[in-house]
Amino acid sequence: MGRLAILDCSDCQRATFIPSQKLDELVDHERAAPNSKFVDFVCPHCGSGRRQPIESISTRETANEVQQVPIFNAFLKCSVKNCPAHVTVRTIAISRDQNAKPQKPLAQWKLDGIKCYEGHAVKTPLEMTDHTVT
Ligand SMILES: [Zn+2]
Numbered sequence: 001m002g003r004l005a006i007l008d009c010s011d012c013q014r015a016t017f018i019p020s021q022k023l024d025e026l027v028d029h030e031r032a033a034p035n036s037k038f039v040d041f042v043c044p045h046c047g048s049g050r051r052q053p054i055e056s057i058s059t060r061e062t063a064n065e066v067q068q069v070p071i072f073n074a075f076l077k078c079s080v081k082n083c084p085a086h087v088t089v090r091t092i093a094i095s096r097d098q099n100a101k102p103q104k105p106l107a108q109w110k111l112d113g114i115k116c117y118e119g120h121a122v123k124t125p126l127e128m129t130d131h132t133v134t
C-alpha cells in the first residue's frame, strides 16, 4: 500500500506518478510567499515545465508497493544578473546514478511561469549550474 502523487501535463496530457512522500521533498516556495507551495516540474514525456501549486496535485492510494522514482533536480540560472538565487526545477532522471541524465534533455525543455526564489524569470536559453539526483 502506498500513495502516489499525480503530476498532470497540460501539454501532452500524460501523467507522471511520484510517491507522495517523495513529492514532499520537492516542494518549494518563493521568499515573498512562504505559504504558496508549489513544485516546478518538467514533464519527462514532452519537456514542458510548469509551476504546479501543491493543492492542484491530486494523489491516489495504490494497492501495490510504490516504486521509487529517481528525481533530477536542476539548478538553473536566474534572468537577473547577480541574483543570488537560482531556479530549481524537478524532473525524472533516467536512473538513480548521480551522473544520470534527465529523461528529456535540457535542450528540449520549454518552461512557462517558472521563477527563482526571489520571483524573477528563469534565464533563457536555459543554463544549468548544477544538479542532483535524489
Ligand atoms: Zn508533457
Ligand SMILES: [Zn+2]
Pocket: 078, 079, 080, 083, 084, 085, 086, 116, 117, 118, 119, 120, 121
Ligand atoms: Zn533571481
